[in-house]
Structures are given as C-alpha cells and as structure tokens.
Amino acid sequence: MISNSEIKLITSLQQKKYRALHESFVAEGEKLIRDLWLSGMIATHLFTTSEVSDTPIDPVVINERALHKISSLKNANGWLAVFRMPEPKPIPVSGLILALDGVRDPGNLGTILRLCDWYGVGHVVCSCDTVDLYNPKVVQASMGSIARVQLHYQDLPQLLADDHRPVFGAFLEGTPIQKTQLPSDAILVMGSEAHGLRSEVSQVIEQAITIARNSESSGAESLNVAMATGIILHEWFRG
Amino acid sequence: MISNSEIKLITSLQQKKYRALHESFVAEGEKLIRDLWLSGMIATHLFTTSEVSDTPIDPVVINERALHKISSLKNANGWLAVFRMPEPKPIPVSGLILALDGVRDPGNLGTILRLCDWYGVGHVVCSCDTVDLYNPKVVQASMGSIARVQLHYQDLPQLLADDHRPVFGAFLEGTPIQKTQLPSDAILVMGSEAHGLRSEVSQVIEQAITIARNSESSGAESLNVAMATGIILHEWFRG
Numbered sequence: 034m035i036s037n038s039e040i041k042l043i044t045s046l047q048q049k050k051y052r053a054l055h056e057s058f059v060a061e062g063e064k065l066i067r068d069l070w071l072s073g074m075i076a077t078h079l080f081t082t083s084e085v086s087d088t089p090i091d092p093v094v095i096n097e098r099a100l101h102k103i104s105s106l107k108n109a110n111g112w113l114a115v116f117r118m119p120e121p122k123p124i125p126v127s128g129l130i131l132a133l134d135g136v137r138d139p140g141n142l143g144t145i146l147r148l149c150d151w152y153g154v155g156h157v158v159c160s161c162d163t164v165d166l167y168n169p170k171v172v173q174a175s176m177g178s179i180a181r182v183q184l185h186y187q188d189l190p191q192l193l194a195d196d197h198r199p200v201f202g203a204f205l206e207g208t209p210i211q212k213t214q215l216p217s218d219a220i221l222v223m224g225s226e227a228h229g230l231r232s233e234v235s236q237v238i239e240q241a242i243t244i245a246r247n248s249e250s251s252g253a254e255s256l257n258v259a260m261a262t263g264i265i266l267h268e269w270f271r272g
Numbered sequence: 273m274i275s276n277s278e279i280k281l282i283t284s285l286q287q288k289k290y291r292a293l294h295e296s297f298v299a300e301g302e303k304l305i306r307d308l309w310l311s312g313m314i315a316t317h318l319f320t321t322s323e324v325s326d327t328p329i330d331p332v333v334i335n336e337r338a339l340h341k342i343s344s345l346k347n348a349n350g351w352l353a354v355f356r357m358p359e360p361k362p363i364p365v366s367g368l369i370l371a372l373d374g375v376r377d378p379g380n381l382g383t384i385l386r387l388c389d390w391y392g393v394g395h396v397v398c399s400c401d402t403v404d405l406y407n408p409k410v411v412q413a414s415m416g417s418i419a420r421v422q423l424h425y426q427d428l429p430q431l432l433a434d435d436h437r438p439v440f441g442a443f444l445e446g447t448p449i450q451k452t453q454l455p456s457d458a459i460l461v462m463g464s465e466a467h468g469l470r471s472e473v474s475q476v477i478e479q480a481i482t483i484a485r486n487s488e489s490s491g492a493e494s495l496n497v498a499m500a501t502g503i504i505l506h507e508w509f510r511g
Binding site for chain 2: 144147148150151152153176177178181211244246247252253254256257259260263264267268270271272
C-alpha cells in the first residue's frame with residue numbers, strides 16, 4: 034500500500050524545488066535502480082508491482098494503477114525508487130573537466146553523462162541555466178551514469194577565469210580537433226545547440242576547436258551538442 | 273481552405289503503407305521545408321498559417337486549428353508540406369557505405385542521417401526492419417539531411433555478401449578504431465542498441481571494430497548507435 038503522503042512526496046519530486054527541499058530524486062526501472070545501488074547510491078523508498086528479492090531495502094508492492102500515479106514515464110515499468118542526492122565532491126584540480134553552457138535538453142544531458150562515464154570524465158561543470166541533473170528525463174537517459182559522474186552547477190565564466198587549466202571551446206569555426214594538442218589537464222566547454230556559447234563564456238576560451246566536416250557539399254549545418262561532445266571526447270582520449 | 277480529402281490524404285501519410293501508395297511524405301516547419309526545396313525536392317501541397325512568399329508552390333493559408341488537425345507534431349509550427357519521394361539512385365560501387373541492421377528508433381535514424389550528411393556519406397543501406405526513412409519523426413530529426421543522403425532498404429546479409437568492399441562491423445569487443453586501417457572503399461555496419469548485429473549479418477563481417485573506453489572503472493555499458501556511428505565516421509574521415 035502506498036500512502037497519500039508518499040504519493041504527494043513522489044510526484045512533488047518531478048519539480049526541481051521539491052527535489053532540492055527533500056534532497057531526493059526518483060529513478061525508475063529495475064536495471065537503473067540496481068545500477069544506482071551498485072554505484073553506492075542510497076534509496077529511501079522502493080515501490081514494485083511484484084514481489085522482488087535481493088534489494089537493499091524492502092519494496093512496497095503496489096498495483097499498476099498506483100505505479101502509474103507516481104511515475105513520470107508514459108509506460109511505467111514495474112520499479113520506482115526514491116534516492117537521496119549524494120554529497121557533492123569537490124572539483125579535482127587535475128584531469129579533463131567538461132563544462133556545459135546552457136544545455137537545456139534533458140536527453141542531451143543524459144547522453145553526455147553516459148559519454149563522460151564511458152570516457153572516465155568524472156566531473157562536469159554546468160552553467161546555472163543548464164537542465165537539472167535530477168530531472169526525471171535526465172536520470173532515465175543517463176542510464177545510471179549520474180551515480181558515477183559528478184555535476185556542479187556554478188557561475189561558469191567565473192570558474193573558467195579562476196581555474197589554472199587551459200580552456201578549450203567547441204565552435205563551428207576553429208582548429209580541427211585532430212590538429213589540436215589536447216592536454217590531459219584541461220577544461221572543454223560545450224555550448225547549447227540553439228545558442229552556442231554565451232559571450233561571457235566565449236571571452237575566456239583560450240583555444241577554439243571544431244569538428245571538421247568531410248564533405249564540400251552543402252550538408253548538415255551542425256551536429257547536436259551530445260554528438261559533438263562524443264566525437265571530441267573520443268579524440269581527447271584517443272592516444 | 274483545406275478540403276476533407278486533403279485532410280484524409282495528409283493524415284494517412286503518417287502510415288508507411290499510405291506513404292508508399294502515394295509516393296509522398298510530410299515535412300513540417302519553414303526551415304526544413306525550405307531546406308528540402310533547396311536540395312531539389314518537389315512539394316505537391318503547402319499549408320501555412322500566414323501569408324508567405326518566395327515559395328515554389330502557392331501556399332494554402334489555413335488556421336491553427338486546421339494545421340493541428342493535419343500535423344503529427346505536438347506543437348505544429350506554421351508550415352506543413354507534402355513532398356514527392358525522389359527517384360532512388362543506385363548504390364555507388366566505390367566509397368564508404370553505411371549499413372544499419374534493425375535500427376528502430378526514429379530519432380537515432382534522423383541523427384545518423386545528419387551525421388552522414390556532415391561527413392559526406394551519401395548512401396545508407398538499411399535492413400528491411402529498420403525504421404522507415406519517411407516516418408514523420410525521422411523526417412523532422414534529420415533536419416533536411418534526407419534530401420542529401422539516400423537510403424536503401426534491402427536484404428542486408430545478401431548485399432554484404434555480394435559487395436566487393438571489405439565489411440566492417442561495430443561491436444563492444446573488437447580492434448579499437450584508431451588502431452584499424454579504415455579504407456576509403458568500405459561498408460560499415462552498425463546494429464541496433466538493443467540487439468546488436470543479427471547473426472546472419474555478423475557472419476559476413478570481415479573486421480570487428482570497437483570504440484575503446486578510457487576508464488578502467490565500471491562505467492557506461494554502451495554508447496547509443498547514433499553516437500557510436502558519429503565517433504566511427506569521425507575516425508574514418510579524420511585524415
């Protein structure tokens with residue numbers, strides 16, 4: 034049985050202000066929930082539509098209708114858990130840091146988190162208008178990578194100005210990445226597809242890099258920000 | 273004014289069988305429609321919610337409510353056109369051809385078309401169960417690249433066996449792409465994220481390639497098929 038106060042709590046977590054208030058977020062689906070546990074995240078509530086075992090906390094078994102009520106998915110899939118937001122870790126002073134300027138699309142942020150996880154980039158700094166990490170769509174799209182990649186929401190121009198690492202920015206015009214020295218200690222800044230990098234951010238970029246297109250013909254105007262991030266990270270760690 | 277028979281025609285084009293019957297498909301939004309015209313595609317109908325000029329065919333001005341009725345988008349955006357499917361061109365005998373095995377997600381196919389357009393890959397061969405090119409979601413996600421990249425739906429194992437080019441396939445285990453000779457004449461086969469490559473397709477792969485992850489830690493299990501395609505195409509044309 035799920036109580037009315039639990040329904041109210043869980044649906045409120047679809048909004049950022051209540052996630053911040055309760056320092057909690059929702060994840061759905063057995064695979065994702067188990068993945069978050071394996072990565073050390075702590076759940077406070079677990080609801081499932083059938084009896085399950087081997088879970089760190091006992092599930093509350095509810096029917097499909099009740100799950101549908103608390104789910105943010107079009108097709109709820111049997112498991113829903115509330116997790117505590119982990120304690121933030123500080124930004125490391127060495128290594129590659131990714132910075133995102135105004136990435137609003139939750140699917141893009143989720144994909145970028147998977148990429149960072151794949152390439153071992155542990156920290157991402159986001160401008161304050163970047164979509165919230167614990168937005169349900171980001172959580173689902175990240176497929177568990179949110180447990181392994183740390184996001185920091187900060188005043189981006191300030192952070193870039195203060196950090197000692199060289200700052201690289203992706204533009205439509207710049208040095209092709211394969212012709213650029215990509216040092217292991219650096220900050221890579223990616224802008225939103227719609228607006229590119231803001232001028233306050235552009236001003237502190239030390240090296241403009243680009244993904245060269247192959248074709249001379251009038252082709253696609255741009256790649257989306259997640260795709261561009263993937264190609265640049267591949268180049269960074271290519272060896 | 274839009275007629276009832278036009279409404280019936282246009283909404284029927286959301287289904288593949290009617291697109292095939294009428295050899296027509298729908299595109300929405302001024303930017304996309306103008307892009308398709310610029311690439312030589314021919315529209316038979318144009319509906320807009322305000323008067324417009326500089327269009328190859330005269331628009332029929334309709335109200336928002338009528339547009340909403342014929343649109344497949346949640347937020348219809350002022351322009352909707354019906355285009356004739358272009359005549360298929362033959363698969364060229366040289367160059368890089370991309371082959372897709374069972375890619376079902378329209379967004380992924382649209383993104384892959386943009387990538388091919390960016391890198392100048394003009395032809396993509398798809399297994400017959402790959403999502404239809406003229407599916408409204410593919411058309412919108414491709415952002416005009418459908419006019420410049422030709423898709424062929426064929427018996428994939430047969431085509432791969434018959435073609436003289438070396439066949440490369442992307443797997444989770446294989447030679448890292450940066451350590452592979454990637455010839456300018458080749459076929460690159462990508463599988464669906466959910467199922468990978470089918471065994472009939474795997475059997476004709478001559479070289480298994482992979483995108484190496486950087487991190488030793490337990491990170492993301494895979495990249496999505498569009499991302500993997502982007503990284504591999506970048507490497508192919510890296511020079």
